[in-house]
Amino acid sequence: MSTDSRTHDTADESSRTNEHGTSANAADASYGPDDGLLVLDGVTKRFGGLTAVDDLSFAVESGEILGFIGPNGAGKSTTFDCVTGVFPPTEGTVRYDGEDVTGTATHRMVKRGLARTFQSFRPLSDRSVLDNVALALTPDKVFTLSGLRGRTHDRARAVCERVGLGDRLDVSPSELPHAGLLRLELARALATDPDLLLVDEPFAGLSTGEVESVSDLLADLRDEGLTLVVVDHNMRGLLSLIDRAVVIRFGAKLAEGTPDEIRSNEEVQEAYLGGST
Ligand SMILES: Nc1ncnc2c1ncn2[C@@H]1O[C@H](COP(=O)(O)OP(=O)(O)OP(=O)(O)O)[C@@H](O)[C@H]1O
Numbered sequence: 439m440s441t442d443s444r445t446h447d448t449a450d451e452s453s454r455t456n457e458h459g460t461s462a463n464a465a466d467a468s469y470g471p472d473d474g475l476l477v478l479d480g481v482t483k484r485f486g487g488l489t490a491v492d493d494l495s496f497a498v499e500s501g502e503i504l505g506f507i508g509p510n511g512a513g514k515s516t517t518f519d520c521v522t523g524v525f526p527p528t529e530g531t532v533r534y535d536g537e538d539v540t541g542t543a544t545h546r547m548v549k550r551g552l553a554r555t556f557q558s559f560r561p562l563s564d565r566s567v568l569d570n571v572a573l574a575l576t577p578d579k580v581f582t583l584s585g586l587r588g589r590t591h592d593r594a595r596a597v598c599e600r601v602g603l604g605d606r607l608d609v610s611p612s613e614l615p616h617a618g619l620l621r622l623e624l625a626r627a628l629a630t631d632p633d634l635l636l637v638d639e640p641f642a643g644l645s646t647g648e649v650e651s652v653s654d655l656l657a658d659l660r661d662e663g664l665t666l667v668v669v670d671h672n673m674r675g676l677l678s679l680i681d682r683a684v685v686i687r688f689g690a691k692l693a694e695g696t697p698d699e700i701r702s703n704e705e706v707q708e709a710y711l712g713g714s715t
Pocket of ligand 1: 485490511512514515669
């Protein structure tokens with residue numbers, strides 16, 4: 439990231455806080471189009487009188503795993519609804535791959551290479567695992583209708599194998615355990631051939647062993663060239679996986695840094711960790 443293009447209001451940043459007590463230091467960084475694959479600059483989202491996302495700026499660097507952390511209701515989903523075109527931000531700019539994509543519709547963002555998984559899985563229950571993934575392939579990869587039995591299924595099979603579902607191709611999603619449904623959700627997102635994958639709370643409901651196994655998968659995907667943002671409301675399993683984190687509170691940035699910097703940040707400790715990691 440070209441941090442030199444980022445500007446800080448240094449006049450009194452050590453003492454200023456916003457209405458929620460978030461330091462100006464964390465909140466005031468301003469970002470340009472070249473700072474990352476995905477760049478949010480001053481994104482604000484209001485629902486009537488409620489400010490769910492409050493002048494939020496950060497960049498996701500190409501090839502990293504960024505943790506996007508905040509407690510329930512902090513504005514994580516709303517931020518990514520703004521990014522993925524569910525609704526436009528009230529204010530601010532979203533840039534993807536150097537271009538202003540503020541308010542761009544979801545299907546266009548998918549075509550640009552942005553994919554997302556959801557906390558609540560919604561696979562088609564009357565289709566097999568393989569068909570669920572085949573149907574998520576982007577249209578230009580569905581070669582012909584008969585392709586659903588041919589090359590499309592080859593590609594879908596490869597994606598299933600990539601996420602560890604190679605031996606569950608013909609089962610119904612209802613037969614998968616929770617961790618299997620998460621893998622299917624990942625496969626459906628990967629089927630769109632993304633450059634950037636937003637993963638929403640992947641560790642919820644997983645055992646310790648499953649957290650490790652999913653972490654390994656996400657790290658492997660990053661090593662193969664994917665950029666990832668992993669959203670979570672706590673640090674469980676996350677700090678050992680991510681390269682950097684952005685921590686938000688009340689929709690505004692509280693802290694940003696490496697796992698070590700986040701661990702030792704007093705404001706983060708007080709707000710999220712009860713004083714310790
Ligand atoms: N469509 C909406 N209309 C009104 N308020 C909303 C809407 N969506 C979210 N909010 C509010 O915005 C705030 C942020 O919610 P959001 O779901 O983005 O938080 P979150 O960090 O994703 O929480 P969680 O970890 O529980 O998913 C909350 O106060 C929420 O009630």
